[in-house]
Amino acid sequence: MKNNRLRWASISEFLEEIQTYNKIVGIAEIARRYFAMNAFDGVLTTIGVLAGNYLAGVRDLSIPIKTGVATSIAMGISGLWGAYLTETAERQRELAELEKVSLIDQTETSIGRASRFAVIVVSIVDGIAPALAAMIVLIPLFLGPVIGNAILSYGLAAGLALLCLFGLGMFLGKVSEKNLIGFGLKTLLAGLVAILINFLLGAE
Amino acid sequence: MGNLRRIVLDVLKPLEPNIVDLVRKISTASGVEGVNITIYEIDHHVENAKITVEGEQLSYQDLHDLIVENGGAVHSIDEVAAGKRTVEEVVTHQD
Numbered sequence: 182m183k184n185n186r187l188r189w190a191s192i193s194e195f196l197e198e199i200q201t202y203n204k205i206v207g208i209a210e211i212a213r214r215y216f217a218m219n220a221f222d223g224v225l226t227t228i229g230v231l232a233g234n235y236l237a238g239v240r241d242l243s244i245p246i247k248t249g250v251a252t253s254i255a256m257g258i259s260g261l262w263g264a265y266l267t268e269t270a271e272r273q274r275e276l277a278e279l280e281k282v283s284l285i286d287q288t289e290t291s292i293g294r295a296s297r298f299a300v301i302v303v304s305i306v307d308g309i310a311p312a313l314a315a316m317i318v319l320i321p322l323f324l325g326p327v328i329g330n331a332i333l334s335y336g337l338a339a340g341l342a343l344l345c346l347f348g349l350g351m352f353l354g355k356v357s358e359k360n361l362i363g364f365g366l367k368t369l370l371a372g373l374v375a376i377l378i379n380f381l382l383g384a385e
Numbered sequence: 386m387g388n389l390r391r392i393v394l395d396v397l398k399p400l401e402p403n404i405v406d407l408v409r410k411i412s413t414a415s416g417v418e419g420v421n422i423t424i425y426e427i428d429h430h431v432e433n434a435k436i437t438v439e440g441e442q443l444s445y446q447d448l449h450d451l452i453v454e455n456g457g458a459v460h461s462i463d464e465v466a467a468g469k470r471t472v473e474e475v476v477t478h479q480d
Contacts, residue, residue: 205401279399282430285458292399292456 202295206272211299212306217353219260221368223311224345226252227318228375231342235335236383242325242334249322253315261308268303272296318342339376346372389443390471393464394436398457400427404434407455414451416442435463439471 203209230252234245276296280287287293321328321337328334347365354364398407404422411420418440426433434457438448449459466472 201402201406204403204406279430279456282428283397283399283456283458285453285456287399287456290454290456291402 199298201291202298205292205295206299208295208299208302211268211303213356215260215264215303215307216310217349217356219256219307219310220314221346221349221371223253223256223314224318224342224349225371225375226256226311227315228339228342228372229379231318231322231335231338232376232379232383235332236379240331242322242331245335246319246322246325249315249319253312253319256315257308257312260311261304264307265300265304268300272300314345317345343369343372387467388441389445389465389467390439390441391464391466392436392438392443392445392448392462394438394448394452395460395463396434396436396452396457397431397460398434398452398455399431402455407452407457410455411436411438411448411451414444414447416440416444416447433460437464 227249230249231245234248239245273296276287276293279292318338318341321334321341325331325334328337346368350365350368351361353368354361357364398404402410404424408420408422411417411422417438420439421437423435423437424432425435436448436452445462452459464474
């Protein structure tokens, strides 16, 4: 009997295995949730970093770039570690519960492997999503020398951040099969509120 | 050793992989010509299934391993048939 643990004869067999894992533990659904939630975090945190630098009068873009990159790395590590620990604990509890009712050790079954695979995928998604979102928002700052105006770079970054938020909202709208624009506007509003509060608190 | 033609198993299995996936997997096992899975009890995390497998040259060990690999536990072997042809259970007066 074929033991299919990491023994795929072809790519299609590998994809079939992944599909099976997805059916067993619903990896896509969890990864999607983590992606949206953490990318949202990433964008809003970067808005905070940029607003802080702008209000502090920083016009040397290398400073918000360094702060933003450092923040995105920290968010990535935080997401990776946090999701790994949380998902491992959650999956182990679920597996133990199943073992209790099925009276068999599930560690080496397709269910056990699907659980471990889910932990890895979800951790990677949780790590990459906020870091990637933050880096996208920072693009106008990276292009500072081309744009030639620090304030315009800040403005473009804020615009890009709001666009990302709107896109994320539309993604959530698509997931829920409801109003795409409505969801987009809700997430966009979060960005506008963050910018507004930052400016109100930072106004002299 | 005689060839196994039919095996009926009582299996306790998790809800996922579901019986559609499981029946497809079993149908591709060596020697299997046909398979039927019937659920007769569903619980919160698990379900009880009657798995009937027929073929010319079945391997009980392969079937057992495949079921365990998919998280199930074989509770009992409820019926078997072997030989040149499949012999059905005979109803007697005592039944």
